[in-house]
Amino acid sequence: MLEELAEWARENVHVIYRYLAAAAVIAASYYAGRQLSKPIYRARAEVKPEVLHNIARLVRLAAILIGIAVALSIVGIDLGGLLLAAGFTGLVIGLAAQQTLSNLFAGLTLIFEDRIRVGDSVRVGDDWGMVESVGIMSTKIRLWSGEVLTIPNSVVVSSPIYNFSRSVARRAEVSIGISYTSDIGKAVEVIRSVLWENELVLAEPEPMVIVDSLGESSVNLKVLFWLPAQEFWTVRREVIADLKRALESSGIEIPYPQRVVWIKSSATPGPGPS
Amino acid sequence: MLCHAYGEYELEDLNVVDIGGYSLSISRTSQSSYRLLLRYGGTEVSLGYLGLSSARSVELVPHPPVGGRISVMYLMVRLGEGITVPPGESVTMVTQVPVDIGIYVRGALVKVVPTRVKYALYGPSDMGELCRYVSEALVNGLHRCLRAPLRVSLSNASRSTVNVSRVVVPLRGLGLYLNEEGAPVLTSVRVSVRSQTYAEVVTELTPSEEGGGFTKLVVPPSQESYAMIYGL
Numbered sequence: 474m475l476e477e478l479a480e481w482a483r484e485n486v487h488v489i490y491r492y493l494a495a496a497a498v499i500a501a502s503y504y505a506g507r508q509l510s511k512p513i514y515r516a517r518a519e520v521k522p523e524v525l526h527n528i529a530r531l532v533r534l535a536a537i538l539i540g541i542a543v544a545l546s547i548v549g550i551d552l553g554g555l556l557l558a559a560g561f562t563g564l565v566i567g568l569a570a571q572q573t574l575s576n577l578f579a580g581l582t583l584i585f586e587d588r589i590r591v592g593d594s595v596r597v598g599d600d601w602g603m604v605e606s607v608g609i610m611s612t613k614i615r616l617w618s619g620e621v622l623t624i625p626n627s628v629v630v631s632s633p634i635y636n637f638s639r640s641v642a643r644r645a646e647v648s649i650g651i652s653y654t655s656d657i658g659k660a661v662e663v664i665r666s667v668l669w670e671n672e673l674v675l676a677e678p679e680p681m682v683i684v685d686s687l688g689e690s691s692v693n694l695k696v697l698f699w700l701p702a703q704e705f706w707t708v709r710r711e712v713i714a715d716l717k718r719a720l721e722s723s724g725i726e727i728p729y730p731q732r733v734v735w736i737k738s739s740a741t742p743g744p745g746p747s
Numbered sequence: 748m749l750c751h752a753y754g755e756y757e758l759e760d761l762n763v764v765d766i767g768g769y770s771l772s773i774s775r776t777s778q779s780s781y782r783l784l785l786r787y788g789g790t791e792v793s794l795g796y797l798g799l800s801s802a803r804s805v806e807l808v809p810h811p812p813v814g815g816r817i818s819v820m821y822l823m824v825r826l827g828e829g830i831t832v833p834p835g836e837s838v839t840m841v842t843q844v845p846v847d848i849g850i851y852v853r854g855a856l857v858k859v860v861p862t863r864v865k866y867a868l869y870g871p872s873d874m875g876e877l878c879r880y881v882s883e884a885l886v887n888g889l890h891r892c893l894r895a896p897l898r899v900s901l902s903n904a905s906r907s908t909v910n911v912s913r914v915v916v917p918l919r920g921l922g923l924y925l926n927e928e929g930a931p932v933l934t935s936v937r938v939s940v941r942s943q944t945y946a947e948v949v950t951e952l953t954p955s956e957e958g959g960g961f962t963k964l965v966v967p968p969s970q971e972s973y974a975m976i977y978g979l
Contacts, residue, residue, distance in 0.1 A: 641872060673817070675865075675866050675867050677867035678868060
């Protein structure tokens, strides 16, 4: 038995060498992939960590694939035929895993287009929260209510994304209705004064007070002012409360919705068709 | 001495220092803790606590403007309606800037109390800079001890006439002197205009007031620069 095995080895020594060489090439490519990706992981480039992470993974994968291709050619497998088969297999897999691939490419789009970053305050569709991670297949958002929402990247990419962390300042818009008997000029003056007194309402771009419309019950003013993004909600709330107080103390009425009702009677006819 | 309120104060249970209508109160809350409050025009702002176990006095000194509630690195100075400068011409103007109050303990700055604060956005909302804002309306009525002259030297190095209505100054480069009356004087700023949308602003080491009678350099200046790329 041993003699037969030794005989077979002597006859096929070149085949054994080829397989050993192929295994060594694959091992070397794996090692090379690891060594090449390490400095990328540790790089201190001015790009997002997820981009570096994914580049490092791609480099490692490419090195291993090259190693496998070289190993296959060493053992005598025709790469042309294999690539043809791989192409056909890829087509089949592509059709079967359309959704997965869609998420994958959407993930790459998100990462390389830099639409959202970890820690950004965002609104994706109807969901508001902070980005926890941007993965290859999905994105995690910690909603303001505390839950972690995982959204497939294809959905994220196709949804409108509001990124609030990219702005240093945001514009607030407040609508105020004043009664028809109130002085519009005085109301505008009071509003401007409140905005000027609040140190966090930006002086530039200059706040705007617009007479927006003549409503059913009130003259509607629109107040537009800019705030530092990180203080947006706090200051907006403060300003609305201050506006109400200042308008009331200046004698400017903020009316309830109201209707003028004419009661028709035969003794005292009111206006309108009789 | 015009600004006699600046200076050193022995710490008591309650110290109230009035500097030009801004009343700073330092009240002891425990053996080693003092509470800081600022009152002005009906407004009261809590400035937090100061932990002092062995120090028995604090020194109040004017300080160049700082960020305040929002951390900012620049000061936007609005130059009224703006000034038109033909090509090759230079102009020097002096504008007033609010100064803050620095609290020093044994020569070390421990807190800066902002006085009259407004902010402005320079540039677009996603790439621009939030700046501390100064305009004539903001400085009007402010006591001389709480404002300092800032000399701005503009030179138009472009080929066309430019209109400059604002200057963005790096706060880190501004230094502050006290003049003979003890009033604050900021160091000056040089603006080199290259086009209607681009200018270089450099903080200089010289004081903004002419004459050499300066008694004290409070905050040393440094040469810092900023490129105004979003228009003048």
